[in-house]
Amino acid sequence: MKVKRLRTRKNSVVLNRSVGGDATIFIVLAILGVFMFLPTYYLIITAFKPIGEMFLTPPNFYVIKPTFQNFIDLFASMTSTWVPISRYIFNTIFISLGATVGCLIIGSMAAYAISKVRFPGSNTVFQLIVYSLMISSTVTGIAHFIIYVSLNWLNTYTISIVPIWASTLGLYLMKNFIDSSIPDSMIESARIEGCSEFRIYLTLVMPLVKPAWLTLMITVFQQVWNAGASNYVYSENLKTFDNAINSIISASGTQGAGAAAAVIMMSVPITVFLITQSQMVETMASSGMKD
Amino acid sequence: MSDNSTVVQDEVATEEVPYSNKTVSRWEYTRREMKRKWAGYVMVGPFLIMFAVFTIIPVLMSFVLSFTNFNMFEFPEFCFMDNYIRLFLEDDLFLTAFQNTLIFALTTGPISYILSFLLAWFINELSPKLRSFVTFIFYGPSISGSAYLVWKLIFQGDIYGLANGILMKFGFISQPIVFLQNVTYIVPVCIIVAIWTSLGTAFLSFIAGLQGVDRSLYEAGAVDGVKNRWQELWYITLPSMKSILMFGAVLAITGAFGFGGVVDALCGNPSTDYVAWTLQHHMADYLNNRYEVGYASCISIVLFILMFGSNLFIKNALSKVGN
Numbered sequence: 001m002k003v004k005r006l007r008t009r010k011n012s013v014v015l016n017r018s019v020g021g022d023a024t025i026f027i028v029l030a031i032l033g034v035f036m037f038l039p040t041y042y043l044i045i046t047a048f049k050p051i052g053e054m055f056l057t058p059p060n061f062y063v064i065k066p067t068f069q070n071f072i073d074l075f076a077s078m079t080s081t082w083v084p085i086s087r088y089i090f091n092t093i094f095i096s097l098g099a100t101v102g103c104l105i106i107g108s109m110a111a112y113a114i115s116k117v118r119f120p121g122s123n124t125v126f127q128l129i130v131y132s133l134m135i136s137s138t139v140t141g142i143a144h145f146i147i148y149v150s151l152n153w154l155n156t157y158t159i160s161i162v163p164i165w166a167s168t169l170g171l172y173l174m175k176n177f178i179d180s181s182i183p184d185s186m187i188e189s190a191r192i193e194g195c196s197e198f199r200i201y202l203t204l205v206m207p208l209v210k211p212a213w214l215t216l217m218i219t220v221f222q223q224v225w226n227a228g229a230s231n232y233v234y235s236e237n238l239k240t241f242d243n244a245i246n247s248i249i250s251a252s253g254t255q256g257a258g259a260a261a262a263v264i265m266m267s268v269p270i271t272v273f274l275i276t277q278s279q280m281v282e283t284m285a286s287s288g289m290k291d
Numbered sequence: 292m293s294d295n296s297t298v299v300q301d302e303v304a305t306e307e308v309p310y311s312n313k314t315v316s317r318w319e320y321t322r323r324e325m326k327r328k329w330a331g332y333v334m335v336g337p338f339l340i341m342f343a344v345f346t347i348i349p350v351l352m353s354f355v356l357s358f359t360n361f362n363m364f365e366f367p368e369f370c371f372m373d374n375y376i377r378l379f380l381e382d383d384l385f386l387t388a389f390q391n392t393l394i395f396a397l398t399t400g401p402i403s404y405i406l407s408f409l410l411a412w413f414i415n416e417l418s419p420k421l422r423s424f425v426t427f428i429f430y431g432p433s434i435s436g437s438a439y440l441v442w443k444l445i446f447q448g449d450i451y452g453l454a455n456g457i458l459m460k461f462g463f464i465s466q467p468i469v470f471l472q473n474v475t476y477i478v479p480v481c482i483i484v485a486i487w488t489s490l491g492t493a494f495l496s497f498i499a500g501l502q503g504v505d506r507s508l509y510e511a512g513a514v515d516g517v518k519n520r521w522q523e524l525w526y527i528t529l530p531s532m533k534s535i536l537m538f539g540a541v542l543a544i545t546g547a548f549g550f551g552g553v554v555d556a557l558c559g560n561p562s563t564d565y566v567a568w569t570l571q572h573h574m575a576d577y578l579n580n581r582y583e584v585g586y587a588s589c590i591s592i593v594l595f596i597l598m599f600g601s602n603l604f605i606k607n608a609l610s611k612v613g614n
Contacts, residue, residue, distance in 0.1 A: 015510065016509075018520075021519070029414070036428055040438060042444065043441035056456075058457045109335070110334060119324070122331065133545065134541055134544070135599060138570075139598070140349035142587050142588050146352065171338065259444070262440060265438075278423070281498055284492070285503045289538040
């Protein structure tokens with residue numbers, strides 16, 4: 001009888017993995033990795049290229065004389081904006097924080113109630129949340145405008161913050177995470193001890209679902225950071241950092257400054273993700289949608 | 292003392308028990324449950340208000356407005372199916388937009404979905420440290436906001452653009468191609484960029500889902516005759532993460548239909564000869580430039596039906612897999 005030898009790696013058996021397959025996977029990953037990473041890399045080196053190296057054919061994939069000139073130019077044109085740049089930065093932080101904190105409070109309370117209080121109607125509410133993931137904001141855009149007009153919200157901070165509170169992705173993930181990580185018996189025993197629902201939510205459940213609320217905060221934060229102020233904000237002193245940068249770029253029009261601005265803008269969400277990656281992946285593990 | 296306590300216990304036992312097995316009607320039961328769990332309503336209340344104002348009411352409102360003529364200044368005037376008839380029979384540009392939206396959705400949606408899964412599956416084979424690094428490389432573009440504008444530099448129309456420079460150096464072309472204005476290249480370029488930014492939440496949840504599959508199932512599978520990684524994928528991995536596949540599909544479909552932003556930023560609005568004109572552009576045009584809100588609502592309802600319909604269709608199709 002022919003005995004098949006099992007592959008081993010680091011003293012444990014590797015099942016059903018051929019060497020050729022592993023090599024193929026490695027090559028595919030490498031090619032796609034280059035496709036995904038090259039544009040970002042090109043953006044970063046463009047930000048550090050001096051003006052002379054911008055106009056080469058074909059452009060270099062490296063910088064001969066890296067320079068901070070593009071960033072310096074960008075900051076120099078920032079000081080000459082009509083509204084001081086600090087105001088734009090303040091707006092970005094204020095809007096991101098307002099949207100994120102509001103969404104966290106509203107979303108986590110709702111997630112706990114739907115997951116553990118299970119009041120009559122909670123299934124319907126959750127079903128609606130699932131359906132809401134199926135439509136994008138384009139569909140609701142027209143009615144949003146009419147609602148903003150009738151609430152008299154045009155050109156305010158409110159319009160950039162409050163509508164975000166209705167976003168459902170973070171809430172959906174949190175509800176599923178609470179479902180899968182906190183046993184009913186634990187909540188039940190807290191209730192028997194006479195703990196109110198609000199106290200259970202605040203002191204028992206919230207500390208245990210830290211990955212979920214981090215994920216909720218980060219998904220909302222990324223959304224707000226990248227979208228900036230609402231389109232229906234017209235006055236400059238309510239607009240955000242990315243609006244300011246975009247108008248600076250369209251005014252000055254150099255590639256270098258544009259690339260430098262894009263690098264600054266993307267560095268924040270990327271850093272946040274790097275720090276919180278493991279928690280986000282942990283939350284996503286329970287993101288499944290039952291039928 | 293001990294005598295006394297038994298007496299008390301007996302007294303309690305003979306009193307009417309608060310929780311009896313007496314059957315109550317369904318409505319009565321619901322009413323009592325609602326009263327008992329009032330805290331749930333208080334906690335879900337703020338969210339429900341937000342959700343109603345910014346999601347439920349807008350969808351219903353668009354639906355109602357799509358049967359009216361409305362210009363934001365006068366009271367909407369009911370016109371029944373006129374908007375829909377005009378849309379499908381008279382508006383040629385709508386048909387272009389409809390077709391383009393379908394083309395974009397049918398390419399970017401499935402490609403991004405399959406790519407997300409395959410990449411996640413490949414990445415899952417790596418060691419944990421390498422895994423988080425590679426995850427970061429693939430996930431990065433979807434959270435970098437306006438970084439996709441770098442494609443504007445890559446496909447720049449003069450000889451200083453990256454793509455033109457390389458193609459000219461190796462002698463494929465002698466004149467630079469104006470990629471972002473040329474009707475042949477606009478759609479493929481936009482699809483590439485959209486795919487580049489699309490490895491988002493679904494991709495992360497696939498990675499998490501793959502890590503969550505029970506290891507012992509693989510060992511059991513190997514004993515039962517699973518011979519290679521593809522069989523393992525088909526018989527063990529896919530069935531055990533069906534619910535996550537569903538979640539990913541929903542996000543992929545929704546993302547694939549909400550497409551217009553990339554086109555605007557790369558090729559301008561409108562793109563040359565309207566080759567990349569989508570429903571989103573058509574709607575924005577009627578809303579912002581012509582103030583025909585009723586007609587714009589009608590377009591948004593078409594988009595809604597497309598998104599919702601394909602989601603329900605995929606949901607049904609996926610739930611049959613493995614049954």
